[in-house]
Amino acid sequence: MRKIFIVLYIIGVAAYGQSSLPTDYFSDPLNIPIILSGSFGELRSNHFHSGLDIKTQQREGQPIFAPADGFVKRIKVAHYGYGKALYIQHPNGYTTVYAHLQRYAHDIKDYVKNAQYEKETYEIELFPEAGLLEVKKGEIIGYTGNSGSSGGPHLHYEIRDAASRPMNPMLFGVEIPDTKKPLVTSVFVYPVGEQAHVDQSQNPQKLRLMLQKDGSYKAEKISALGKLGIGVSTNDQQNGASNKNGVYEIKTTYNGEEKFKVLFEKFSFGETRYLNRYIDFDYFKTNKSRVQKLFREANNPLSIIKSEVDNGYITVEDGFTSNFTIEIRDFKNNKVIISIPIEGADKEILDPKESKETDNYIYANEATSITKGKFNIYIPANSLYEDTYLDIQVEGDTLKFHKDVIPIHKNITITVDADNYTASDLDKLYIGELNYRGEPYYNRTYRKGTKLSAKTRSFGTYALVADTTAPTIKPHNFINGKWVSKLDNLQIKIEDDLSGISSYRATINGKFIVTEYNYKKDVLTYNFEDEIISETENNLKLIVTDNVGNSTTFEATFFRKQL
Numbered sequence: 088m089r090k091i092f093i094v095l096y097i098i099g100v101a102a103y104g105q106s107s108l109p110t111d112y113f114s115d116p117l118n119i120p121i122i123l124s125g126s127f128g129e130l131r132s133n134h135f136h137s138g139l140d141i142k143t144q145q146r147e148g149q150p151i152f153a154p155a156d157g158f159v160k161r162i163k164v165a166h167y168g169y170g171k172a173l174y175i176q177h178p179n180g181y182t183t184v185y186a187h188l189q190r191y192a193h194d195i196k197d198y199v200k201n202a203q204y205e206k207e208t209y210e211i212e213l214f215p216e217a218g219l220l221e222v223k224k225g226e227i228i229g230y231t232g233n234s235g236s237s238g239g240p241h242l243h244y245e246i247r248d249a250a251s252r253p254m255n256p257m258l259f260g261v262e263i264p265d266t267k268k269p270l271v272t273s274v275f276v277y278p279v280g281e282q283a284h285v286d287q288s289q290n291p292q293k294l295r296l297m298l299q300k301d302g303s304y305k306a307e308k309i310s311a312l313g314k315l316g317i318g319v320s321t322n323d324q325q326n327g328a329s330n331k332n333g334v335y336e337i338k339t340t341y342n343g344e345e346k347f348k349v350l351f352e353k354f355s356f357g358e359t360r361y362l363n364r365y366i367d368f369d370y371f372k373t374n375k376s377r378v379q380k381l382f383r384e385a386n387n388p389l390s391i392i393k394s395e396v397d398n399g400y401i402t403v404e405d406g407f408t409s410n411f412t413i414e415i416r417d418f419k420n421n422k423v424i425i426s427i428p429i430e431g432a433d434k435e436i437l438d439p440k441e442s443k444e445t446d447n448y449i450y451a452n453e454a455t456s457i458t459k460g461k462f463n464i465y466i467p468a469n470s471l472y473e474d475t476y477l478d479i480q481v482e483g484d485t486l487k488f489h490k491d492v493i494p495i496h497k498n499i500t501i502t503v504d505a506d507n508y509t510a511s512d513l514d515k516l517y518i519g520e521l522n523y524r525g526e527p528y529y530n531r532t533y534r535k536g537t538k539l540s541a542k543t544r545s546f547g548t549y550a551l552v553a554d555t556t557a558p559t560i561k562p563h564n565f566i567n568g569k570w571v572s573k574l575d576n577l578q579i580k581i582e583d584d585l586s587g588i589s590s591y592r593a594t595i596n597g598k599f600i601v602t603e604y605n606y607k608k609d610v611l612t613y614n615f616e617d618e619i620i621s622e623t624e625n626n627l628k629l630i631v632t633d634n635v636g637n638s639t640t641f642e643a644t645f646f647r648k649q650l
């Protein structure tokens with residue numbers, strides 16, 4: 088049996104090498120119409136979306152059916168991210184992934200529960216041996232939910248190749264009716280060369296688009312000169328939903344010749360953060376709209392760029408008229424075309440590029456250490472995509488570390504010497520990132536003597552913050568000292584003011600119980616089906632600790648009829 092599996096596996100990999108993907112191998116994982124709230128390659132915060140987000144009719148608990156035979160190769164249960172996730176290895180070499188589950192199906196559920204009780208933890212990652220948890224095509228493997236960092240009930244579904252690269256599941260025959268054309272939000276022209284300009288400006292220009300009778304767009308003629316790049320903000324909708332999802336392909340031409348093409352078919356997790364290099368990051372942070380730059384700048388290794396001439400840039404010459412087009416299509420080949428007429432003209436520049444010079448010029452390919460006041464900032468080589476002036480100001484316990492309009496690729500370390508605090512105050516301090524309201528967001532803070540340090544991948548305001556308040560714990564669905572025979576579970580509300588909850592441990596009558604933490608609702612849940620209890624009178628004890636070590640112990644008694 089094992090031999091057959093290996094042979095099939097090799098055939099599967101070989102078949103992929105010839106780029107012939109099996110379109111009838113995987114059946115749909117749900118038996119409801121497939122309507123997407125997210126598509127493959129869609130632009131998200133710091134990453135390209137690695138799968139399909141399938142809507143589950145606004146509720147949890149839809150059964151998930153194995154789309155093909157295989158075995159469970161990985162299970163991960165986490166408070167954040169994918170929540171309850173399941174990975175199934177198929178004999179054709181592909182792995183399917185299911186995230187944000189409400190619960191796992193029978194055997195898998197028991198396997199996870201046993202491991203959680205053995206390790207006395209809710210969060211767990213397991214790699215069952217091949218053959219231990221086999222699944223047959225059509226078998227229920229779990230139920231959809233909203234666990235982890237999910238903003239509403241849905242199934243996140245991925246298909247990964249043998250090298251763990253996520254692929255567009257539509258390529259494997261997932262059928263989604265789509266007769267709507269991609270939508271165009273905006274088009275920008277970026278002057279790139281030293282002498283380049285667009286409509287007498289050296290700064291990016293948003294173009295005025297005119298909808299044509301045939302559904303295409305024509306931009307108002309621009310006058311320009313020199314080396315330019317073009318960017319577009321676009322999204323796609325499928326039938327049956329108004330969600331704005333990602334498109335499948337964007338192609339550009341200049342005077343009829345292909346310049347640049349991006350295709351959302353496959354990428355690797357190692358490159359996904361380069362999304363921040365690919366989009367106009369400053370514009371996104373300021374306007375919440377993602378403009379895709381249809382040219383490849385330095386330090387952009389993205390493999391979704393399938394072809395390029397001169398890295399997608401064009402050079403406009405004085406006295407020549409030319410035409411640039413952008414063709415955007417979705418997976419069902421619905422297309423929209425934008426044409427941009429350009430007149431080459433060396434005009435006077437009325438809006439020059441602003442340079443914001445500061446004391447801190449950072450060479451992107453070199454490591455830099457900067458000390459200001461009680462703060463030190465260490466910027467490893469290649470944390471930034473290009474050489475940049477950074478604005479850094481320190482006022483007492485606050486560090487104003489530029490503005491969050493430049494992307495950071497690798498962690499920057501912020502260290503602060505808090506030697507003016509007493510030892511006991513020092514214990515309660517952490518480095519917080521302040522949001523626009525001035526509220527501090529916890530950054531994992533490391534201590535060494537009087538020095539505190541934290542890593543970050545975003546510019547912004549950081550401050551030393553003290554958290555002296557311990558977490559609060561309250562019964563949520565029961566009353567201390569009362570009967571709970573009718574309940575399926577016990578729910579306890581746990582909250583912490585500043586640094587946030589770091590860990591918790593619950594026992595009943597001294598025995599560890601698995602409790603699921605829902606950070607979105609601040610609720611811990613114990614399920615009575617775990618069958619830890621054999622007595623009528625029970626003592627629940629819960630200890631919750633925050634990120635600086637303040638902890639609270641809660642005890643309650645409840646009564647439950649035993650069968």
Ligand SMILES: [Zn+2]
Pocket residue numbers: 125136138139140242243244
């Ligand atoms: Zn998703």
